[in-house]
Amino acid sequence: MVRTWLPFVSYNLWLQFAPAVGQERWHCDMKRGFDRARKREPQVAELLAQDNIAQRIGILAQGGVYEFHKDPLMLYQRDAVQKVAEILQLSQESAIVRDRVISIVENYKNNPILFGKQIVKLSRGNEGFPEPIIMQHGNYKINLFAAIDCIFREEDQTLHILDFKTGKSDFDLRQAYVYLLTASYLYPQQKAVASFYNLETCKWSDNFSATPSQLKAIQAELIRIAQQHQKDLNRYRQNQSDFNQIFLPNPGTACLYCAFSSICQFSVSEVSI
Numbered sequence: 001m002v003r004t005w006l007p008f009v010s011y012n013l014w015l016q017f018a019p020a021v022g023q024e025r026w027h028c029d030m031k032r033g034f035d036r037a038r039k040r041e042p043q044v045a046e047l048l049a050q051d052n053i054a055q056r057i058g059i060l061a062q063g064g065v066y067e068f069h070k071d072p073l074m075l076y077q078r079d080a081v082q083k084v085a086e087i088l089q090l091s092q093e094s095a096i097v098r099d100r101v102i103s104i105v106e107n108y109k110n111n112p113i114l115f116g117k118q119i120v121k122l123s124r125g126n127e128g129f130p131e132p133i134i135m136q137h138g139n140y141k142i143n144l145f146a147a148i149d150c151i152f153r154e155e156d157q158t159l160h161i162l163d164f165k166t167g168k169s170d171f172d173l174r175q176a177y178v179y180l181l182t183a184s185y186l187y188p189q190q191k192a193v194a195s196f197y198n199l200e201t202c203k204w205s206d207n208f209s210a211t212p213s214q215l216k217a218i219q220a221e222l223i224r225i226a227q228q229h230q231k232d233l234n235r236y237r238q239n240q241s242d243f244n245q246i247f248l249p250n251p252g253t254a255c256l257y258c259a260f261s262s263i264c265q266f267s268v269s270e271v272s273i
């Protein structure tokens with residue numbers, strides 16, 4: 001099927017546009033510029049490739065959960081952790097990735113939170129881009145990309161969208177709203193809630209839901225972001241020397257853990273806190 005190209009949006013793009021509450025000082029719009037407008041430049045591509053440890057852990061952790069539910073008998077096997085590690089080929093990963101994923105797999109084996117649930121969908125983690133959802137405002141259409149980790153059905157038939165987290169970062173309520181908006185397209189008329197579960201700390205968030213008017217507001221915001229992002233990319237393509245004006249730098253704390261600090265002319269290495 002030939003798909004027409006459309007401007008796109010995702011939770012990750014929203015996050016690059018505007019920080020989560022409490023994360024303002026770590027935010028820098030220029031990172032969006034490097035990541036989205038300059039990602040094919042060799043130096044930028046190399047830095048992006050090095051910056052994928054957290055992403056890699058997330059993908060493999062999801063793969064570990066998937067393996068336990070592909071073969072539920074695995075949960076009862078004494079060497080289950082080793083077997084899952086072999087399936088995930090963890091021996092080929094860096095030590096930091098391997099150790100964190102093994103600990104996640106051990107955690108999950110000890111506390112398999114999906115066990116006994118009516119699972120509707122469970123991602124393997126390495127499927128790549130999900131099918132987009134087309135959203136429309138007037139004549140303007142965009143693609144919404146939202147990769148859902150897991151959906152299970154509660155006893156009262158409510159769809160429960162579960163997002164697996166790793167690491168220390170807090171969840172962002174906006175992501176729950178993006179999932180709930182996605183569910184409203186994929187499963188119209190069905191009640192849905194969303195929550196987050198951290199596979200390393202074993203903490204499960206509250207359940208979140210959204211009213212139709214909240215979902216409408218989220219959709220309007222996502223369409224605005226897709227439109228603005230496209231305008232920014234077009235402006236950059238027409239005049240690359242405007243990079244600093246299109247994607248504004250925020251030198252300071254944000255530079256301390258920025259993947260682009262070695263090539264960014266605004267980078268600062270010392271920050272008074």
Ligand code: SF4
Nearest residue numbers: 028254255258264267
């Ligand atoms: S080094 Fe600092 S100013 Fe440059 S992109 Fe990163 S956070 Fe922004």
